[in-house]
Amino acid sequence: MNKRVIFKWVFTLFFISSTTPLIAEDTIILSTHLTKERYDYKVTFTIMQEAFKRNGLKLILKPLPGLRALVEADRGRTDGDAHRIDGILEKKGLHNLIRIPEIQQVVHDYAWAKKDISLKNGWSELSSYTVAVHLGTVFVSEKAKAYAKWVAAVGTTRQQFKMLDAGRVDLVIATLSNADILKTELRDSGIRRIYPPLTSLPIYTYLHKKHSTLVPKIAESLQAMKMDGTYQRLIQNVQ
Template identity: 25%
Template sequence: MRGLLFFQWIIALTFLLVTQVSQGDEVVSSAEPAIRLPKLLVFSAIEKSQNSLISAQVLVEAYRRIGVSIQVRFYPAKRALLLSNNGLVDGELFRIRGIEEQYQNLRPVPVPVNYLEGVVYAKQLNFQVTGWDSIKPYRIGIRRGVKFTEKGTVGMNTKIANSNEELFTLLEAGHLDVIALARLNGIKTVRDMGLDGREPLPGYLVKHPLIHYLHKRHEALVPKIQQELEAMEREGVIRKIREQQVAAMLSPNSN
């Protein structure tokens, strides 16, 4: 009898040990694999954009926190998107929300790294800007590849320029009634071109959060960099970087 009980106890103990080992194996096998972080990521961005400079500073800090260096390459707006969507760089520095609907190889990191205000400049006109419909009656200049103005002016009388400088040149020559662009880019271009006293019309067309995009091959990185950007947002770091960059841009010594 004692031998039988001892034998049953041995079987029960063996079953318990096997079960524990099996459960332990399941925990190990179900754990998410560690993400291998690249040493360097290269992002495309819109050339001659003040929002590019601000967004770059934010993302340099965010990626530094996870031990990754980044390099930003500046291109014409449309070309920048084609390069990032086709995987010739690792992602897009920033764009407005929703571009992934058209550029389906890009994955959004849904924390704003910056924001833009769309404003209007005019030479002969003066009115309160209250959204896109308020400029519908006019000849409108927009910059090629800048998605927020392309989307906002669908069906309107637009002329596309290749740079902000070209937009202001066309406006000054009377070939356009108004031009639409980001507020910071307008301020910088007016200064660079020596158009003293030229101010945007009161009000704004739209205000857009700007978010970072990674190419789909880096999709596993999205939650990680999102976490860092959320922390920076809570800490006020993103706001501080933007304020510092804007102050530097508006400084009399800025060039």
Template identity: 30%
Template sequence: MLSFPISVFANSIHLVSIEGLIEQQIGSLIITEVYQQLDIELSIETRPGRRAQQDVSSGYKDGEVLRIFEYGEQISNVIRVPTPYYQLETRAFSLSKANLDIVSIKDMEEYRVVKVLGVKHTDIATAGLTNVHSVPNSQTMMRFLAAGRADIALTNTVDGLATIKALKLKTISAQAEPLATLDLYHYLHQRHANLVPIIDAKIQELIASGEMLSIIAKAEAAIIPQALD
């Protein structure tokens, strides 16, 4: 049983998520359930990745729905809730006719890569590459690839599949294997440090009981079929 001071929940929490990304939509449903079980009032707004980061680091917003581990090492004024609650795959997409075989980040060194601006897992994957172009969203990224302006688009597996499906881009396919599978964490601005152990304990409780698997399955069922339809 969790216990906490009433004053902890004196104000509602206002989170941001990165707009247009499937894993962010799924994460928003999961973290909403976590907060609801703690009786914490929650709102979530979408932002471009870099704007979301700025809003939380500056304290304008209270936290981010989910980000990779390295986000907490690079961004000031945020605290990572220690237990991850979701995962993503970093995967390369390319024109089917190109017959590329990309199984590691090193394999991308000779190619032109496009990614979404402000998304940390693809920022990290492309940090050592010299020919990288960043665009505002997944739709622009895949159109950029389809037009032959890049050789590889780098994103989360589900987001990439949903985007090429939505845009009816039959010339693009996913590489056979992901480049990485990364844990995803909830982040709060440091002024909410008192909430971190409370939220972490609830996430651990849900994982231990098996309920988190059900929450994730429900969230994925609500988002993925619609995105791939």
């Protein structure tokens, strides 16, 4: 083998190693629109980490803004999307993801306000109000845009509640678990939750089709976790 052939071979090996992510084969990377400080991010990671661990896999969550998390998963740049509603693929015209059929968690979205507002008839009563939603929450964003006077989509729930406290919007739509700011810096703000919840949605994890054989295994692990008490114990320990 002459020096030119050896050089080409070494260069090829270097190129491959420099362009391939340094992630072990037993690691799953799921993109998510959730930000790390959110309670539902922590629940998602805790539950799915255990489900993948039972299959010999390490889980990494990769936060990405808005719908980019879903698109990156559909293109195979991540191994899937960690936290989405049923029907999201049809809504967005995506074809490369498979829904793990076992429910990961159920999310209850409430409206929050400083004013005395009644929303007993649900979304249709938003027509007189301006609303702040979390960027990337597809169902909630679409519903708010369909009914509210005006909608601001922002990157964090903290931004949502800050806008509400400053009078820049009339309402915020968020889960109870993501309203922790009301226990700290906004505890005297007068912001309160409006009953009943606007929606209660089951949440699922999606995997890229290259992991199709893993889908039923993760579903079985989630079912087993619920049966053996692990699921409830893990959620209770999330801070």
